[in-house]
Amino acid sequence: MIDFHVHIGGISRTRNPAVHDLTAQQLVERMDREGIEKSVLLPLESPEAITGWFLTEDAIAARDMYPERLIAFLSLDPRNMKLEEPFDMFVQDYGCKGFGELKNGLAFDDERHQAIYAKCNEYGLPLVFHSDPTLCYDEVGLPALESMLRKYENCFFCGHGPGFWAAISADDDRSGGYPKEPIEPGGAIDRLLGEYENLYAIFDAGSGYNAMTRDPEFTKAFIERHHAKLLFGTDYLRAFQELPQVDWLGGLDIPLEWKQEMARGNAERLLGLAEQD
Numbered sequence: 001m002i003d004f005h006v007h008i009g010g011i012s013r014t015r016n017p018a019v020h021d022l023t024a025q026q027l028v029e030r031m032d033r034e035g036i037e038k039s040v041l042l043p044l045e046s047p048e049a050i051t052g053w054f055l056t057e058d059a060i061a062a063r064d065m066y067p068e069r070l071i072a073f074l075s076l077d078p079r080n081m082k083l084e085e086p087f088d089m090f091v092q093d094y095g096c097k098g099f100g101e102l103k104n105g106l107a108f109d110d111e112r113h114q115a116i117y118a119k120c121n122e123y124g125l126p127l128v129f130h131s132d133p134t135l136c137y138d139e140v141g142l143p144a145l146e147s148m149l150r151k152y153e154n155c156f157f158c159g160h161g162p163g164f165w166a167a168i169s170a171d172d173d174r175s176g177g178y179p180k181e182p183i184e185p186g187g188a189i190d191r192l193l194g195e196y197e198n199l200y201a202i203f204d205a206g207s208g209y210n211a212m213t214r215d216p217e218f219t220k221a222f223i224e225r226h227h228a229k230l231l232f233g234t235d236y237l238r239a240f241q242e243l244p245q246v247d248w249l250g251g252l253d254i255p256l257e258w259k260q261e262m263a264r265g266n267a268e269r270l271l272g273l274a275e276q277d
């Protein structure tokens with residue numbers, strides 16, 4: 001399996017003793033226990049993302065300790081000056097394989113975001129984004145996402161977060177959260193996954209897991225339509241965190257081929273790993 005969404009480093013900044021930041025070693029030991037071969041490290045470099053920071057440099061250092069197990073993405077806050085320079089450096093000199101996590105208080109199609117999408121488009125990179133009512137936000141039907149999918153065809157948008165997954169249902173009102181009701185067919189992400197080659201969805205964190213389990217009948221058909229566009233992920237960032245996505249995927253009654261695509265095949269393709277094997 002390839003986990004498309006993990007964080008390590010000093011991201012908590014809290015006195016709460018129940019909350020522990022992860023080290024690279026803790027992450028790899030947990031991967032061993034869960035049967036996860038590789039994980040994608042997503043730096044968090046925007047103040048709205050979490051209370052502390054996980055810098056791109058720290059993702060690269062961890063990747064260099066476990067080059068067979070960890071893959072480093074780069075992240076930059078879109079409000080950074082001269083964003084293009086470090087972007088090129090992290091891709092060309094340090095081998096970062098994608099961008100993310102994009103998680104900040106700007107609109108999804110903000111000009112400052114578009115500078116990042118343009119760079120991913122230039123290199124053909126995957127971009128992991130978080131969507132919520134106030135984070136990389138969009139409107140009902142996800143028109144901003146759709147226009148970016150159309151404009152940056154060579155940027156592979158990988159969606160995650162309550163605001164993204166709520167749009168699996170046609171009754172999405174952009175309030176996000178973790179709706180438990182059965183899914184109303186005709187949701188925006190169902191349509192967009194079918195229409196745009198460069199949109200993927202990560203069934204990670206509480207939101208992805210909730211979306212995949214709230215209406216099992218719907219999910220069966222959803223997987224049938226989109227198994228080539230779904231990515232396994234956890235959003236693992238704290239010790240002792242439960243990772244229900246592992247057992248859920250393992251227990252799914254679907255063709256093995258689809259399961260393999262969702263567990264690693266789709267990720268390998270996006271990360272350029274397939275041609276290396």
Ligand SMILES: [Zn+2]
Binds near residue numbers: 007042235
């Ligand atoms: Zn995350």
